[in-house]
Amino acid sequence: MFKKILIANRGEIALRIIRACKEMGIRTVAVHSEEDRESLHVEVADESVCIGPAQSSESYLNIPNIISAAEITGADAIHPGYGFLSENSYFAEVCESCNIKFIGPSKEAILKMGDKVQARAIMDKAGVPIIPGSEGVISTVEEALKLIKKVKYPVIVKAAGGGGGKGMRIVQNEEALKNAILTAQNEAKRAFGNPEVYIEKYVEEPRHIEFQIMADVKGDVVYLPERDCSIQRRYQKLLEESPSTFVSEKLRKKMGKAACRAAKAVKYVTVGTVEFLVDKQSHYYFMEMNTRIQVEHPVSELVTGIDLVKEQIRLAAGECLAIDQSDIEIKGQAIECRINAEDSEKDFIPSPGKITRFLVPGGPGVRVDTHIYTGYTITPYYDSMVAKILTYGHDRNEATIRMQRALSEFVIEGVKTTIPFHLRILDNQHFKKGEVYTNFIQKRIIEEVAKQ
Amino acid sequence: MFKKILIANRGEIALRIIRACKEMGIRTVAVHSEEDRESLHVEVADESVCIGPAQSSESYLNIPNIISAAEITGADAIHPGYGFLSENSYFAEVCESCNIKFIGPSKEAILKMGDKVQARAIMDKAGVPIIPGSEGVISTVEEALKLIKKVKYPVIVKAAGGGGGKGMRIVQNEEALKNAILTAQNEAKRAFGNPEVYIEKYVEEPRHIEFQIMADVKGDVVYLPERDCSIQRRYQKLLEESPSTFVSEKLRKKMGKAACRAAKAVKYVTVGTVEFLVDKQSHYYFMEMNTRIQVEHPVSELVTGIDLVKEQIRLAAGECLAIDQSDIEIKGQAIECRINAEDSEKDFIPSPGKITRFLVPGGPGVRVDTHIYTGYTITPYYDSMVAKILTYGHDRNEATIRMQRALSEFVIEGVKTTIPFHLRILDNQHFKKGEVYTNFIQKRIIEEVAKQ
Amino acid sequence: METKDIKKFLEMIEDTDIVELNWEKDGQKIGFRKNEGAVKNAPQEELPAAKMIKANGNGNGKSQVAQVEVSQNYHLIKSTMVGTFYIAPAADSPPYVQEGTKIKKGQKIAVIEAMKIMKDVVSDTAGQIIKILVENGHHVEYGQPIFTIQLNPVE
Amino acid sequence: METKDIKKFLEMIEDTDIVELNWEKDGQKIGFRKNEGAVKNAPQEELPAAKMIKANGNGNGKSQVAQVEVSQNYHLIKSTMVGTFYIAPAADSPPYVQEGTKIKKGQKIAVIEAMKIMKDVVSDTAGQIIKILVENGHHVEYGQPIFTIQLNPVE
16 A cells, blocks of 8 residues: 555645545645645645645646655655546656556556547447447538438537537538538638538437446456436536436446446546436437546445545555445435535626635535635635535435535635525426436526526 | 424534424524524524523523523424433423423423432333342341342442442442441431432443434334443543444344333333443443433434434424334444543643634544534533534444544634544554443543553 | 824824724724734624723733723613513503603513513613613513613712 | 825834724725734734835725835745755765855756756846755755845845
8 A cells, every 4th residue: 555645636635635545544745836835735734845836837737846746755656636637648657657656547548538539439349339420520411411311310510629619500400401511610610720520419408427437457347326417507517416316227237337348448447437428218328538536426425335535545556346346335315516616696707715704514414525714715726616515315305405404504705606506406496306407507597597 | 393493402402403403394493692692503593582691590491581482483392402401301391381392202201210219110110121239228237238149249339319429339248348338328428418328239340332212102112223432531421432342233132122111111202312331241231311312313323324303303293203123224333522622631621712713524424513613702601512523434443543534634723622632532442442431531541641 | 084183093092001993984994003012802892872992901911991881871671581572561551661751760661471471671770761672562582672771860 | 095195104103103003995995014023913924024015905996015125135046846955966066056155147056856857946146145045955845945145235
């Protein structure tokens, strides 16, 4: 086992990792920017090293300073957390060349899963369903028609070089096709300087359902019951839960096994998450694999009793899985709300500032992971997430009511937060019925509010 | 179900009850002394009423003002919490006569269990083992010898009118008997003005093991797995855990059933706790029954998943048990540490004052129930307990290590607390081996420290 | 307030042993603190209808609170119990007292009902009732002010 | 409030033993505090031997910070990287500089080893080395002061 782990991250996830290390008897090194000198992860770690100025590019993304910090403190492993360098294959490679264990999968696995086109091909080969579509660029209506014969309407025309909704057209039938391709090409050219487009099956009102996997060096892989992360705003998850109201025991098994195949296909080691889009007919499609610990991992911890960060460290150290698939049971329901310092009344603009009052909810079935406290100043340099609050209940109803109770006693003064927005979600009738799709926030909350 | 509950208490237990009410959709009324105007339970409740000045006798024990507060706010039930009026049968009676439901057992059950002599007789009749001893006062050596023939040495000679160790003599053999009785009588006369003594079997190095029971109006009673509360200082519990390292499945069943018989013997309704002394040969003896919710109830909540305060309210409202004995399973291990504002280096003298910094531990497997926060002032008027911290783990080792981790990140500045003392307990080799008896603190901690 | 006013303030407090002074008016605030060693911030609660000047710390480490009540001939009668306030013995009876009524010490001036029992509210001072602070039939909690009394000038 | 007003303030409090003064008007705030040693709980980190005046808020919502460094002829050279500090190219070599050495801007004065690579520490100013703040072979973190430089009187 490792003797000393350097945590190349900040905020609540740095704290989370330090907590796991403490429980495992592993010493910890916090790294921090000048701005974060007073941060809790610095205070709680055994040692700390300042690695740069406030800007992430000069500190939390500064590979030479982080590696050097590990060297001068004698850390034998680096935990990257999420974000920052966690999915940077070059960083994993540098760690390896410096004989410091990178707590995550191999650089090859990161690379393969990081390249969307390559990942898609590998998944297809491994028998993991992918969204049907063109293998490359579509230039003519004829090519498109040929493809659509296979994938069926509706389809989506997407800019090869783009993102953010630009150069994107949903097509429901043949009449609209030609115009859609031309418009998309024009938009793509204007927006990205590249008129190339490709076509994919359009998954209507999908759910975002993901499977946490754990894999060891021997190649054994197990999955944990799904997390439903459909409640998103502009591709940012806001609220996650486990299990999903939609997934049957049979579908869980099928998707879980597909997730294990995905991991095996890239010789994955440690913990990771395979994300799927699921349509109303229970068709599921590989979206991507996150080759790191995720923000929402505690949701699975609450319903399975597994400490994922401890397992991640164990697996990275070369230990084998201590349990097999049949040992993993799901019990009860867990919900997580991400509390961001944002003004949800004003288009979620970040709301940095000093926390003047901070009261953490307590009592049964409540878990809070946070790095802020009374007197802490939220700076504009980093992510706006300031706390994760989780509730557990016997069933979804209890977990939901408990979350409402806990949020109602969560006091964060000095900045605006997304607490009121979460209360609105939890009170929504569609949410209560479990009718959650990736368009939930837009359709059920924002448009509803606009109507009023 | 009740529509509005008045909580006749303060501090963390008032908060705990308000949380349960919120999750049940029941409105809440907080009562408070003038001193507690800024308390969290006042802030979190739907309504609040000031019932008197700082002194408990004039506020939290002021029955007319509390009943009147319930009447003017229209509360249909009163939850007494623990301490204060929770085991006051007169209060239960006044509630009844005012048509306000007292959330607890009947006044008769409180009375019977409150009178030690009567309770002993009822338990004996119900087949619950009691500590063998004289039925009344022992005046002569001859009477004593006759009794000891049955109960065997060692015995303890106790003052009938006393307590606190005075007029108390442990006797190991016949030679010492006569002198012990005379000395005890003399001491008792001097201390309490009453020379009467009685004799009981002396239980050597006992454990304090208690069973939580739940009982409904139909007379059905179930027990939860035991809590081991052997770690006490001067009869004050400091650290509690469930399950006990000592109790086998067979003993658990035997003692649990005895606890249920105890409850049935007084027609007990709602939740309560039957406390036993257990000797090294697994003999167990009824000590007393607490006819209320206890400080350490969350220990059982963590290992069974049952929300005891919600159940208590349900049962008080006349609902029946929703589960039977076979539904109650124990999973993992839970430990609770009571954090008191006391200076454990200076004979545990209370340490009131203003909390200048307060950081609550978080992460997996940690629960904190507290009413204090940064800026809160702990006054000398009430109990010194300021927080309960609980950890859960797969096994006792994980729960212990997690508690060490959590306590190490628990920051309470401005007053002295028992956190360092708990860390010493957790690090003790006898504690780690589960060798805990009611003399643990004295023998394993205080005397050990004195030796150093 | 202008800078000249501030200067006046400075002169005013220079020769006193006031170490801290805070003043607020119409959204303006001004605060001074003299360097006298262990000057602490005392949490201060202000009395209603009173103007307070607090001088904390007088060099010997202890704190002294001087309360100068400008309008000290007012007195509040507070409820000593929880219940329902009545200004008259019955709905159709005349009230015990009204605003303006002169009262004696020990005079019954209202009743509070608690647990179906009526308890008298008795004035602890002589004076004149300036204001009845609770409406008839409304609830009162412990310590709640119910009457403002103008004390007799000579007492 | 203009800078001339601030100056007036300063003159006013200069000869008093007031150590702190706060004034707020129409959203403007001004605060002074004298550095008198015994003053505790200053929420700001003060530069060594420097007197600071902060004037926050100038009507347009932005804050302005004016730092008047009284002893501005000292300068700290800080590490811009994390690594091991060496004052000499090798264990048996003479040091690049010593306390008292006069240096030019751009002069190599130490090396820091990070990831097996030696990187030069170059002075960003001319002056004289007053103090070497890190021992040879010890670790430095980002931003850690490593040299105190006395700036040349005329620069």
